[in-house]
Amino acid sequence: MTCSYVTLWDLETGKNIATIKTNSSVRTCNFSYSAYQAAYTTDKAMGHPCEVFIIDTRTIDESMSTQSPILKWEITDSKVTSMVWGTLDETIITGHEAGDLIQWDLRTGKKVHSIKEHTHQINDMQLSRDGTMFITASKDQSAKLFDTSSLELLKEYKTERPVNSAALSPILDHVVLGGGQDAMEVTTTSTRQGKFDARFFHLVFEEEFGRVKGHFGPINSLAFHPDGKSYASGGEDGYVRVQSFDQSYFDYTFDYNRE
The missing domain is CATH 2.130.10.10 (YVTN repeat-like/Quinoprotein amine dehydrogenase)
Incomplete structure (x- = not known):
């Protein structure tokens, strides 16, 4: 059985600080500018949807492995293949398999804006x-x-x-x-x-x-x-x-x- 997860590492020592298990493969992950939050996305696979997760990273220890995300939502468009944080930690921007870019409001998990300037996967x-x-x-x-x-x-x-x-x-x-x-x-x-x-x-x-x-x-x-x-x-x-x-x-x- 394949195990999928997000792992947080200490860069100075190489120590594994925390591991968060996921239902399917993690495609992207990124810290916010403030580093108080992080986001990661999972693929649509094994009966599970493509999803976006926002987690709190202010307390970095083993308890992160069992904490519930601050926010998560399902992606019904083509799957997420890349991602960056927007300004002031208020939004994230996801790039998709079909070439779309979507901006998301992190207070609600709702789509703010979307464009399609690429014709293939980002x-x-x-x-x-x-x-x-x-x-x-x-x-x-x-x-x-x-x-x-x-x-x-x-x-x-x-x-x-x-x-x-x-x-x-x-x-x-x-x-x-x-x-x-x-x-x-x-x-x-x-x-x-x-x-x-x-x-x-x-x-x-x-x-x-x-x-x-x-x-x-x-x-x-x-x-x-x-x-x-x-x-x-x-x-x-x-x-x-x-x-x-x-x-x-x-x-x-x-x-x-x-x-």
């Missing part, structure tokens, strides 16, 4: 450093930048392959995208053709200005270091690569006048 969502914007990565071969409060579409970054992850630089107007073909479609020529490169775009002008090779399979996750001087990528090849930027990266000036 694989990843990450907030900007100040939380005013977030970026999505989708199987429709694009990443898109949205306003966190209004869900207004701000920018779009297009590629020729599914995008599995996208991250925003905390110090520069840069976006990094990663992805690649599904594992069953990968060929020996894919690496040579640059299908697994991390690709850098200008946040405002939406143009690609650089690529970094390294993985031998699709990139599944990306994250900038908080100081903006490096980034990490996790790939289907089983490796996590940490790349530090050299000075030329910081000296680079985007040509605003090129056509």
Whole structure:
């Protein structure tokens, strides 16, 4: 019998603080900005619906394993595949298998707003450093930048392959995208053709200005270091690569006048 759960870890010691059992696989989880709450979602499986759970994390000990959630609700739309917290810990925004983005009111668990700017599954969502914007990565071969409060579409970054992850630089107007073909479609020529490169775009002008090779399979996750001087990528090849930027990266000036 498969056991599904959410686990809370102490980063300094690696100790397992609490484990919350769930009825089906956990697809997403995230702390609120204040870290007083956390949210996680479960898949529709084994006769159980896709659900969103909000838990209190102010008292972090083994009692969390048996506490009831502050709030939970069932998802009747397509299943949740990604999620971020909205502003002031008052909302969460979920990305869905069908490409929808939905904003939820955490006082009631009711839908506030929804849009559909992607045509396929949203694989990843990450907030900007100040939380005013977030970026999505989708199987429709694009990443898109949205306003966190209004869900207004701000920018779009297009590629020729599914995008599995996208991250925003905390110090520069840069976006990094990663992805690649599904594992069953990968060929020996894919690496040579640059299908697994991390690709850098200008946040405002939406143009690609650089690529970094390294993985031998699709990139599944990306994250900038908080100081903006490096980034990490996790790939289907089983490796996590940490790349530090050299000075030329910081000296680079985007040509605003090129056509």
